[in-house]
């Protein structure tokens with residue numbers, strides 16, 4: 001089996017997780033009657049000190065629903081130019097919500113209150129209305145960089161003053177919390193809505209949860225239905241997600257540490273120009289001038305190491321629970337051999 005560093009979405013459910021899935025109590029969730037889905041939703045809502053939560057098939061859907069509920073057509077979403085909602089959701093903000101997007105060039109995917117303040121548009125007939133700020137934590141395209149709560153507070157304050165909603169794309173929020181030690185409750189209190197992926201490093205085969213107040217989630221349920229996300233006996237998936245929350249959070253620190261460990265090896269390699277700052281489980285590096293990513297990836301693949309290009313001369317490694325210590329030694333050896 002090759003060592004797969006393509007993404008933390010490649011993780012497979014373990015035997016115990018599968019057991020939890022087949023023994024889950026089930027019902028029809030479109031009627032709100034799947035006890036396992038309800039248990040997952042209640043659990044995540046209370047973890048984040050929020051009133052309600054909604055289980056969805058994917059993180060794209062939770063983000064798209066959040067934009068839909070928080071805005072109306074001709075409004076505008078403010079976010080960093082690296083944001084998943086802009087880069088990787090098929091332009092869905094325009095398609096689903098009829099809104100414009102106002103991109104800020106932040107630092108490694110992170111934006112500040114002053115940057116947001118100067119991006120907010122004045123009220124003129126000929127301009128879209130700024131209504132929603134979307135932050136991403138950790139920032140995927142920003143190389144797994146993260147915000148701590150001290151950086152969020154001034155943004156939250158600004159959004160309240162200017163009556164903008166604040167949504168967190170927290171696909172990998174738990175990779176951040178194992179670093180900062182901050183509480184889920186404090187993060188919940190800082191946003192109007194949060195999207196959490198259970199299918200990344202947490203290892204569920206599918207599923208994301210959207211969290212917010214009761215009225216927000218009531219509206220979100222309607223949009224989930226019209227987007228085709230009403231899933232009936234989805235308790236089988238929710239059971240995997242509950243298992244992930246109970247067993248796979250604290251071990252995310254291992255993935256973060258492994259990214260740093262390989263980052264060190266790369267920073268001492270002759271064929272690497274720069275290693276972007278490693279903060280969580282994502283490692284992005286730029287190749288020396290004469291090398292192309294496609295070629296290097298091909299050579300890596302011949303050595304049973306899989307990864308993706310993040311630009312013509314840029315490569316991304318993502319660390320996750322299905323990488324063993326033996327795999328780590330193998331990757332280190334191969335990377336050192338390249339020198």
Ligand SMILES: *Cc1c(COP(=O)(O)O)cnc(C)c1O
Pocket residue numbers: 057058059060061063084085136138139140169171172197199200208
């Ligand atoms: C993976 C991811 C999502 C959601 O992706 P899905 O594949 O639709 O579940 C959203 N935001 C970020 C930052 C992600 O990395």
